[in-house]
Each structure stands twice: as C-alpha cells, then as structure tokens.
Amino acid sequence: MMLTNHHRTRRLSLAVAASALLGTTALSGCSVANSEQAAGAPASGTASDTLRVVLQQEPPTLEACESNLTSTGVVVRSTITEPLIERNPSSGELEPKLATEWSSDDDQTWTLKLREGVKFHDGSDFTAADAAATIDRAVNSELGCNVEGYVFGDDDLKLKVVDDYTLEVTAVKKDPILPLRLSFLEVVPEETSATEKVREPIGTGPYQIDDWKAGQSIDVSAYADYWGEAPSFAKANYQWRSEGSVRAAMITSGEADIATGLSPEDNIGELGVTYPNNETVALRMHNDKAPLNDERVRRAINYAIDKESIVASLYGGRDKAAAQLVPAGVVGHSEDLPVWEYNPEKAKALVEEAKAAGEDVSAPINMIVRTAQFPKIQELAQVIQEQLSQVGLTVNLKMLETSQHLTYQVRPFPTDEDGAIMLMTQHGNQAGDAAFTVDQYMTTKGAQSAFGTKELDELIATADAATGEDRQAAFEKVFKYQNDEVVQFAHIAHQTGMLGVAANIDYTPNSSTGDELRLAEVSSK
Amino acid sequence: MLTYLRKRIISSALPLVVVVIGVFALARMTGNPAALYLPLNATEAMREDFAARNGLDQPIWAQMAQYFGGLLRLDFGASMRTGEDAAAMALRAFPATLQLAAMTMLLAIVLAVVVGSIAALKPNGLLDRFASFTSMIAASIPDFWLAIVGIWVFAISLGWVPTSGVVGAAAWFLPVATLLMRPFGTLVQVIRGAMVSALSEPYIKLARSKGATQRRVIASHALRNAAAPALTVAGDLTVGLVNGAVVVETIFGWPGIGKLMIDSILQRDFAVLQACVLLTAVAIFALNILIDLGYALLDPRVRPSAGKRARRSARRDASRHRPSQPAPAVAAERADATEHELTRSLP
Numbered sequence: 042m043m044l045t046n047h048h049r050t051r052r053l054s055l056a057v058a059a060s061a062l063l064g065t066t067a068l069s070g071c072s073v074a075n076s077e078q079a080a081g082a083p084a085s086g087t088a089s090d091t092l093r094v095v096l097q098q099e100p101p102t103l104e105a106c107e108s109n110l111t112s113t114g115v116v117v118r119s120t121i122t123e124p125l126i127e128r129n130p131s132s133g134e135l136e137p138k139l140a141t142e143w144s145s146d147d148d149q150t151w152t153l154k155l156r157e158g159v160k161f162h163d164g165s166d167f168t169a170a171d172a173a174a175t176i177d178r179a180v181n182s183e184l185g186c187n188v189e190g191y192v193f194g195d196d197d198l199k200l201k202v203v204d205d206y207t208l209e210v211t212a213v214k215k216d217p218i219l220p221l222r223l224s225f226l227e228v229v230p231e232e233t234s235a236t237e238k239v240r241e242p243i244g245t246g247p248y249q250i251d252d253w254k255a256g257q258s259i260d261v262s263a264y265a266d267y268w269g270e271a272p273s274f275a276k277a278n279y280q281w282r283s284e285g286s287v288r289a290a291m292i293t294s295g296e297a298d299i300a301t302g303l304s305p306e307d308n309i310g311e312l313g314v315t316y317p318n319n320e321t322v323a324l325r326m327h328n329d330k331a332p333l334n335d336e337r338v339r340r341a342i343n344y345a346i347d348k349e350s351i352v353a354s355l356y357g358g359r360d361k362a363a364a365q366l367v368p369a370g371v372v373g374h375s376e377d378l379p380v381w382e383y384n385p386e387k388a389k390a391l392v393e394e395a396k397a398a399g400e401d402v403s404a405p406i407n408m409i410v411r412t413a414q415f416p417k418i419q420e421l422a423q424v425i426q427e428q429l430s431q432v433g434l435t436v437n438l439k440m441l442e443t444s445q446h447l448t449y450q451v452r453p454f455p456t457d458e459d460g461a462i463m464l465m466t467q468h469g470n471q472a473g474d475a476a477f478t479v480d481q482y483m484t485t486k487g488a489q490s491a492f493g494t495k496e497l498d499e500l501i502a503t504a505d506a507a508t509g510e511d512r513q514a515a516f517e518k519v520f521k522y523q524n525d526e527v528v529q530f531a532h533i534a535h536q537t538g539m540l541g542v543a544a545n546i547d548y549t550p551n552s553s554t555g556d557e558l559r560l561a562e563v564s565s566k
Numbered sequence: 567m568l569t570y571l572r573k574r575i576i577s578s579a580l581p582l583v584v585v586v587i588g589v590f591a592l593a594r595m596t597g598n599p600a601a602l603y604l605p606l607n608a609t610e611a612m613r614e615d616f617a618a619r620n621g622l623d624q625p626i627w628a629q630m631a632q633y634f635g636g637l638l639r640l641d642f643g644a645s646m647r648t649g650e651d652a653a654a655m656a657l658r659a660f661p662a663t664l665q666l667a668a669m670t671m672l673l674a675i676v677l678a679v680v681v682g683s684i685a686a687l688k689p690n691g692l693l694d695r696f697a698s699f700t701s702m703i704a705a706s707i708p709d710f711w712l713a714i715v716g717i718w719v720f721a722i723s724l725g726w727v728p729t730s731g732v733v734g735a736a737a738w739f740l741p742v743a744t745l746l747m748r749p750f751g752t753l754v755q756v757i758r759g760a761m762v763s764a765l766s767e768p769y770i771k772l773a774r775s776k777g778a779t780q781r782r783v784i785a786s787h788a789l790r791n792a793a794a795p796a797l798t799v800a801g802d803l804t805v806g807l808v809n810g811a812v813v814v815e816t817i818f819g820w821p822g823i824g825k826l827m828i829d830s831i832l833q834r835d836f837a838v839l840q841a842c843v844l845l846t847a848v849a850i851f852a853l854n855i856l857i858d859l860g861y862a863l864l865d866p867r868v869r870p871s872a873g874k875r876a877r878r879s880a881r882r883d884a885s886r887h888r889p890s891q892p893a894p895a896v897a898a899e900r901a902d903a904t905e906h907e908l909t910r911s912l913p
Contacts, residue, residue: 187605191605283816
C-alpha cells in the first residue's frame with residue numbers, strides 16, 4: 042500500500058514537471074517571446090507592396106545625429122530623415138535637398154535658402170528654425186553626437202535664422218567645404234530634445250517609422266505627405282542576420298529583396314551585384330622602431346607586395362590595385378599616380394642596402410590585422426606575410442578583435458610593442474573629399490597617422506584651404522609626396538562591395554549604398 | 567523543505583556577487599570603450615567628455631560602488647550602445663532563449679528515452695550499435711556546420727522552412743533541430759547505459775518472473791531507476807542552453823540572450839553585459855535547485871531519510887552511468903552535493 046502511494050506521488054510529480062516544460066513551450070504558441078508576425082514577411086517570395094531588406098546588424102539607434110554610423114545611417118539617411126544638402130555619390134557633386142541653394146562671399150558665412158512646403162512626419166512644417174536647431178543640436182550641444190566628432194571637430198557653428206526659409210551659418214574660420222560638412226546632418230524638428238538622444242526620430246523623408254520590434258525587425262511605411270515623388274513600395278521591413286551566407290540564402294529563397302554586406306563566398310550567384318564601396322586597404326608603417334624606421338625597408342615592402350595578383354586571386358579581379366588612400370570619385374584622387382610595381386628583386390636589394398648600412402633588418406615587424414574586418418582578410422594578411430618574408434623581412438601576424446585593433450589604429454599608439462608596428466587599415470572616405478582622409482592619416486599629429494613631415498603638413502594645409510581645380514591639384518600633390526618622400530603607407534587595393542538584389546527588384550547600388558540605402562530609389566521590375 | 571530552499575538561496579548569493587564583481591572588473595580590464603564609440607578622429611576633449619559621461623573616469627572601486635548602489639535600487643544602468651535600460655534589454659532577450667532551451671530539451675529527452683530504451687533491450691545488437699553510432703555522431707557535430715547545412719538543405723533546396731528568423735512555427739525547426747543534436751546524442755548514451763544496468767538487476771528478473779509485460783518492465787521498473795543519472799546530465803545540458811545558444815542565435819537571427827551577451831562583450835557595453843550575466847546566473851542557480859529537488863524525487867536513497875549506505879550506493883550508481891563521450895562528468899558530484907546539502911538542510 043505504501044509502495045503504491047509512493048509511486049503515485051512520484052508519477053504525479055513527474056507529470057507536473059513534464060507539463061510545466063510543455064506548458065512553457067505551448068504558452069509561447071510556437072512564437073518567440075516578444076515577437077509578432079512581421080508586417081513585411083509574407084511566407085513566400087511573391088510580389089508584395091512591402092520591400093524586405095536584410096542588414097548585417099540591428100541599428101543600435103536611429104538617432105539622426107548618429108547617422109554617420111553605418112548601421113544607423115543605412116536605415117535613417119535619406120529614407121527617414123533628409124539632409125539640407127546631398128552629395129551625389131556617383132558624380133561627387135552637391136545637390137539640393139531641403140536647402141534649394143547656398144552661397145558664400147567669403148567661404149566663412151554661408152547663406153542657405155530652404156525648400157518650402159516640406160512637412161515632418163508629425164505634420165509640422167519644416168522651416169529655418171528646424172534647420173538651425175538641427176545644426177545646433179548636432180554640432181554645438183553637449184549631446185556628444187558621433188557626427189560632431191566625425192565632421193566638425195571641436196569648432197562650433199554660429200547660426201542665424203534670417204527668415205522662415207533663409208538660414209545663415211558661420212564657421213569660426215574659412216571653410217570652403219562647409220556645405221559638404223552640412224550634408225552629413227539629417228534634419229529633425231526644432232522640438233527634438235537637445236539634451237537626450239532620440240532612438241526613433243521624426244524626419245521629412247519618404248518613409249516614417251511604424252514599429253521597431255527590438256531584436257527582430259523595423260517596419261516603415263511611405264509618408265503620405267512627402268514633398269517629393271512617392272516611393273514605389275508602400276512599406277518596407279528591415280531585418281538583420283550577422284551571417285553573410287544566411288543573408289544570401291534569404292535572397293535566393295525569396296525571403297528578402299535586398300541584402301547588404303555580402304561577399305562572393307556567400308553563394309549568392311547571379312543575384313550578387315558588385316559596386317565600388319569607397320574603401321581602401323593599406324598597411325600603415327610606424328617609423329619608431331627597426332626595421333621600419335628605415336625608409337629603404339618601407340620602400341622594399343611596397344615593392345615586395347604583388348597587389349595585382351592579390352586582387353586577381355583573392356578578390357576575383359573586382360578590386361583595383363591602389364596607389365593612394367582614396368579611390369576615384371573623391372576630390373584629390375589622381376589616376377596618374379602609379380601603383381608601386383611588384384619587384385621582389387628590387388625589394389631584396391633595398392633590404393640588403395639597409396642591412397649593409399647597419400640597419401637591423403631581421404628585427405620583427407608585427408602586422409596588426411582586425412579579424413573579419415572584410416572578406417578574406419586573413420588570407421590577405423598571410424599572403425603579405427609570405428611575400429615580405431621572401432625579401433628577407435620577419436613579419437609576425439597579430440589578428441585582433443575590433444576593440445584591441447583600435448588601440449593600434451588611433452593615437453595614442455601602444456609603446457610597449459615587441460616589434461615594429463605595421464597596421465592593416467581599411468579606410469572609407471564617404472565624404473568625397475581627400476581632406477577627410479589626409480588630415481587624419483598623413484599629418485604629423487593626425488589621429489590615425491604614425492608620423493609625417495613638416496613639408497607634408499604644409500602641403501596638406503595648402504590643399505585644405507584651396508578650392509575648385511586648385512584643390513584637386515593640391516591633394517594630388519599630397520598623395521604623390523607621401524609615396525615619393527614619406528612612405529608611411531603601402532597601399533593594397535580599392536575595394537568593392539556586394540549587394541544581394543532579388544530578381545524582381547530594380548536597384549543599382551552606388552558607392553554610398555553601404556552607408557545609406559535609399560529605399561525611395563528601389564522599385565520592382 | 568523551506569529551510570532547505572532558504573539555505574540554498576543564501577548560499578547562492580555569495581557566488582552571484584563574486585560572478586558580478588568578476589565580470590565587472592574583467593570587462594573593464596579589456597580596454598577603454600571610447601575608441602569603439604567615438605569617431606576615429608575624436609579629439610582628446612571628446613574622449614574625456616565621453617569618459618565623464620559614462621562614469622569611466624572614476625576609479626574602478628568607485629564605479630563598482632556606484633553599480634552596486636544602483637543594483638539595490640534595481641537600476642542596472644543604461645546601454646552605451648543603444649541608450650536603453652540594460653535590464654530591459656536583458657529581460658527582453660531572455661524569454662526567447664528560455665523557450666528555445668525548453669523546446670530543445672523536451673524533444674531531446676523524449677527522443678533519447680525512446681532510442682536509449684530500445685537500444686538497451688539487446689545490448690550489442692544491431693539496433694544498439696546503430697543507436698550508439700548515430701548518438702556519437704549527433705553529440706559530436708559542430709552546431710555551426712549543422713546550422714549552415716540545415717539552411718542549405720531544408721530552406722534553400724527543399725524550401726520547407728524559412729532560412730532564419732522567428733516568425734511562424736516553421737521558423738523553430740532549424741534552430742531546435744540544430745540545438746537538439748548534442749543533448750540528444752549525449753542523453754541516448756546515458757539512458758542506454760543506465761537501462762542496460764537496470765535491466766540486469768535482480769528486481770527486473772523478479773518482475774518478469776511475476777509475469778509483468780515487457781512494457782511494464784521497461785516503463786515502470788527499469789526506466790524509473792535509469793532516470794536519475796539522465797536527469798543529472800540533462801540538467802547540465804540545459805544549463806548550457808540557458809546560458810545562450812550563441813552560435814544558433816547568431817546564425818538564425820534568434821533574439822536571445824547569448825547573442826546579446828556576445829554583442830555587448832564585443833562592444834564593451836558593460837551595463838548590458840553585467841545585466842545579462844546576472845540574469846543568467848540567477849536562472850542557473852534556480853535551475854540547479856530544481857535539478858537537485860528532482861533528483862531527490864527520483865531517487866529515495868539521496869533523501870535525508872535514507873541511510874548513509876544508501877546514499878553512498880546512489881553516488882556509485884550515478885558515477886557508473888556517466889556517458890563515455892562527451893557528456894560532462896558531473897553525475898557523481900551532483901549526487902555528492904545533493905546528499906550533502908539535503909542532509910544538512912532538510913528538516
């Protein structure tokens with residue numbers, strides 16, 4: 042009798058435990074906690090009025106003044122919010138957006154005429170007060186906006202609302218590219234908090250935010266009162282997957298219409314569209330330790346790397362061997378600047394010459410590389426390591442994650458390194474002007490520059506102040522001087538990006554697609 | 567019982583504090599997050615401003631004091647990355663992980679009981695060899711590989727299920743199937759071993775001689791005795807899943823806590839990392855208590871009313887049924903700990 046009772050109790054307890062476990066799953070009704078049917082996720086890949094985009098990662102925020110962060114900007118820029126002035130990514134020209142014209146007599150005070158009849162998503166009218174508040178909030182406030190550091194530095198701008206549709210912006214000193222800088226600011230209403238960042242901004246763009254299901258998706262819909270042409274798709278849905286092969290699979294299986302950040306290894310086939318993404322890969326050599334303190338060794342490294350073969354074998358011939366840090370389309374890029382020839386014999390001779398002069402060429406060089414920064418980076422680093430060892434140099438490969446890599450990328454650089462530092466860097470110039478590159482990478486004290494010379498600093502200062510054709514010529518001179526006299530860099534390649542585009546979607550990516558995917562430019566075939 | 571629970575909770579508090587302090591200090595030793603959050607050309611003034619805004623300019627003990635002060639007010643801090651409340655982010659992600667873990671373990675246990683029992687009926691027979699072979703493979707396949715192959719076969723080639731995401735019942739198939747393999751393979755080996763041993767015990771002969779059917783012998787007699795070691799191993803496997811199935815969550819875009827934790831480590835998002843660790847640690851302590859209680863429920867020998875000799879033999883049994891590969895060797899320790907704690911605490 043006792044035994045039976047015992048059994049019953051145990052059976053009961055087990056049953057309770059099992060039903061609890063079942064209950065957890067059943068309660069979920071086979072849907073994941075906090076998830077709902079996404080608006081833009083039809084089960085099959087049939088044509089719909091919803092455009093489905095799959096990104097590499099969830100935007101940390103959609104705050105307009107953080108939109109120069111790739112993961113934020115790709116959703117926000119020119120889709121949710123709009124700038125006053127827009128840079129055409131193909132021609133490099135500045136074009137009107139919320140400002141219709143702009144001019145300056147002295148390159149210091151700029152007058153902007155603003156577009157009339159523009160409405161924010163909350164129904165309010167766009168006026169000069171909104172434009173002024175946007176600039177004030179992003180550049181002059183204590184908000185700590187990313188765009189402030191990226192484009193404007195510590196200098197504030199003086200703002201004057203002349204009338205409802207005229208704004209005057211004054212820089213602290215002459216700034217011939219102020220309109221270009223302003224193109225980085227996305228306009229938000231005057232009422233937007235100036236003391237706190239806003240995760241879901243109100244803008245004037247063709248789409249407005251409907252619903253952000255954290256961790257899962259963002260739904261947007263076309264704004265009925267948009268001042269410009271109505272976009273083709275009434276709705277759009279953003280999702281994110283960190284694996285490139287999964288993003289590609291979503292295109293081939295018809296679950297998504299556009300996938301960003303793919304590479305040829307992702308098996309996307311014909312649906313992968315390549316485009317120049319403005320990124321350039323280079324090695325930055327620090328001259329504080331042997332053997333990189335010897336210019337002959339730095340030249341030898343340039344001769345020893347077979348850039349053409351690397352581009353052909355690792356990157357399928359899509360990338361282009363580089364001679365400078367900015368690609369074609371950026372003011373200051375020179376088509377005539379020659380790529381360092383691949384000449385291992387010359388490299389060996391230079392290393393021997395340095396050795397004969399007493400340089401310790403056997404001292405280790407630490408090549409600092411960021412894991413997974415771009416496709417096949419590890420293979421690229423290994424090829425370079427091998428090619429440099431062939432000419433008699435000792436290269437250690439150090440693969441680091443982003444945070445550790447950044448300690449080498451930006452000043453102050455580590456001083457306790459047990460070897461000379463050679464950093465592999467990937468630089469993207471999205472602004473279209475070489476000033477954004479050389480000020481950081483080539484001046485003696487630049488945040489990402491290991492060293493420079495007085496002469497180069499002077500050349501850069503002259504170029505920064507120049508306008509028009511003089512500006513182009515002046516920056517060309519800067520890049521030539523770095524290759525001929527300074528040799529801080531060994532340039533590898535100008536890169537290309539790849540976008541997955543479903544067969545029924547009409548969209549041509551351009552150099553800024555990775556940073557701002559303008560949904561209004563997408564239509565169905 | 568209540569005394570036991572109270573003592574367990576009190577004795578769990580200290581390790582929790584140690585875990586939180588450890589994560590707090592170690593995370594900050596991995597470098598200054600300013601470089602990750604500010605533009606590369608940020609000036610020194612901007613870096614100082616960033617540090618001051620996030621309290622990183624304070625000495626670490628002051629930061630820690632502030633953090634624990636916040637904890638007492640249930641303020642877990644805000645994410646540097648998103649500006650959101652860190653606790654809200656962790657609590658939002660955790661249920662998705664728990665659901666995935668529950669579904670996976672439920673299926674793994676059911677399948678393993680069936681396969682393990684059948685295999686144990688004829689040790690070294692054809693079915694047994696087949697079950698051992700498949701369970702070994704299941705327990706050894708890397709989940710990353712399995713997930714990608716699963717997407718390729720079931721989502722792209724056959725088109726039966728979506729590649730990833732959380733929408734609809736079909737979306738569960740690939741993540742659960744991927745996660746299922748290791749616990750299933752491990753448990754089949756445990757259950758088979760325990761069943762083989764149970765089926766050779768004298769009480770089974772007695773049951774058979776009294777005319778009990780094969781089903782009754784297996785279900786009522788052998789399986790119940792084989793359940794204790796299986797529970798121990800299943801418990802440990804569940805703990806691993808509750809911690810976040812990082813690979814599976816990452817590949818399938820499952821908004822769980824494993825992915826959140828990895829992202830916050832890579833982004834040096836300290837507040838979110840701490841909130842995630844604290845939450846999963848609490849969950850694991852709770853789970854461990856449940857496992858101990860379940861163990862006592864299944865095996866009368868580890869109850870405080872049982873004699874010392876019975877408890878020793880329970881421990882010996884538990885260690886005998888450990889799987890060969892690659893299950894964790896915890897059964898003995900678990901039995902030991904349970905015995906110790908129950909003896910100490912239960913009234």
